[in-house]
Amino acid sequence: MTKDLNLKNGSLTEISPEKGTLGETLRKQGVSRRSFMKFCATTASMMALPPAMIPSIAKALENARRPSVIWLSFQECTGCTESLTRAHTSTVESLIFDSISLDYHHTLQAAAGHGAELAREVAMEENYGNYLLVVDGSIPLDNPGYSTIAGISNLDMLNEAAKGAAAIIAVGTCATYGGIPHANPNPTGAVSVKDIIKDKPIINVPGCPPIPVVITGVLAHFLTFGSLPELDHIGRPKAFYGQSIHDRCYRRPFYDKGQFAETFDDEGAKKGWCLFKLGCKGPTTYNACATTKWNNGTSFPIESGHPCIGCSEPDFWDGGGFYKALSMPTDNLTQTLKYAAAGAVAAGVTVGVMNRSKKNTSNKIHVKTTLEDLEK
Amino acid sequence: MTEIELLSWARGPGLQIATIVFVAGVVIRILEILLLGRKANLAEAKGSEMSNGLRTIVTRTIPDKTTFKRSSVTIVSGYVFHIAMFIPLFFFAPHILFFKDVIGVSWPSLPGAVVDAFAVISIIAMIAVLINRLTNRVMRYLTNFEDLLVWLLTFLPLITGYFAFHRIGLTAPSLLAIHLLSVEVLLIVFPFTKLMHTFTLFLARWYNGAISGYRGVAS
Structure with missing residues (x-):
């Protein structure tokens, strides 16, 4: 289901023309046409779009004006920001990030105190109805005092910022499904963005942390088509969360043959056999790790010999333990x-x-x- | 409730409830049968009750010629179903892990393709059993609601397991949760239906053999 935001292509930043187009910014940063087209082709293939769309993506991205982005961090660990900003080398993906007008991000911005909050208020006012709101972290409902920014409770800040947002991208499992703060016994009454905001299009990009390219892919889709990508039943872009880790895992043949690592240092582990018995949640986890991989395509947890912990699924923290196989009972049945x-x-x-x-x-x-x- | 929450419930509280009902029900029913006792047999024993009883438990596994001729479809499909069902139940790696976690014992597993083949055979055999039950006039006359209910509740874990294994239709967590829930429903109704034959079959066969043994005749 593609949610149309009724935005004309590029209208996101028509309000701030002084910010220039994405193409101009990338050229200024020294990104070659070749690298840019490569990024567009990768994005098109990642999003399962036909190759004929590549020139359209390139044209749209080139001419897209830098959208204003307001990034709110609530009950989180900054892992999502770390993941998204700490690319190994300066990639086109990270430059896309540089090319958005990140008007408020309290971890990354230089401004502090009243100045910082003023930047947020100004950005919200100037770009009312057009800015993208990115949220990481969950929102505590039990007591507003559990998490505040400049004395404003997370709930109030989210409600206020959501009003003028064109769309909301919930980044990380905390913002999408409550994540670790929501884990049993949920002492702060933590909830997700979707539990609070009902009248705005929300894209869930879960993961603990999520894969950087998923964010840039969603952003590129948004800039190209002015709409949200197709989402699954729990709000995740299908292009990235359409298949389970298990179905795309390079160790899958070992599962089918019944060859498993029994411990982390046995013969099976050394031979790279399936990690199901060590608690792998790959069969019930939908994410792009097995195909996109991490650290510039180096590897992903299973490739490094560790079972998938299912971090892009709701309540992954309460699944009975990371090292307990999926077919085992979560409680002590003996x-x-x-x-x-x-x-x-x-x-x-x-x-x-x-x-x-x-x-x-x-x-x-x-x-x-x-x-x-x-x-x- | 999300699908992951449903799966967590099925792996946690659902399984606890089902296990309590299953274990308590089975143990109480068997004890009730055993403790009922038998009238003292005043006739002189002409042979051993115990050895003949134990022998009959094994010998009755093979149907006699007349019975086989009379209900060959029932016997063949029944045997095929039971044997084929035991393979996925006891030799699929995730199932062995379950038993290992609960009773602490494990054994080697079979490859997925072998398990899958036997699951398909058991599903086909179950369908054959049902068709036979519904088309054979005598069988249909003898069939009551419980028979059909038990058939359905036995069939569901097999078919949902097959769907979960091949990941057909729904997302993996939903399929796994539905499979677990179907097993839990089966465990809960188990002690109160003819599914109890899993355990009582041995008592019944022993008793048949023991009666003949006491009289000193072949069973």
């Missing part, structure tokens, strides 16, 4: 089994005794009927 059996033996014996006494009583009060009785 103990339940013992207690249930012990209780049942006691109950069974009681029932047995009662049945016997009933039988004995029946035998005792049984009156024999004789032929004479019947003839009476």
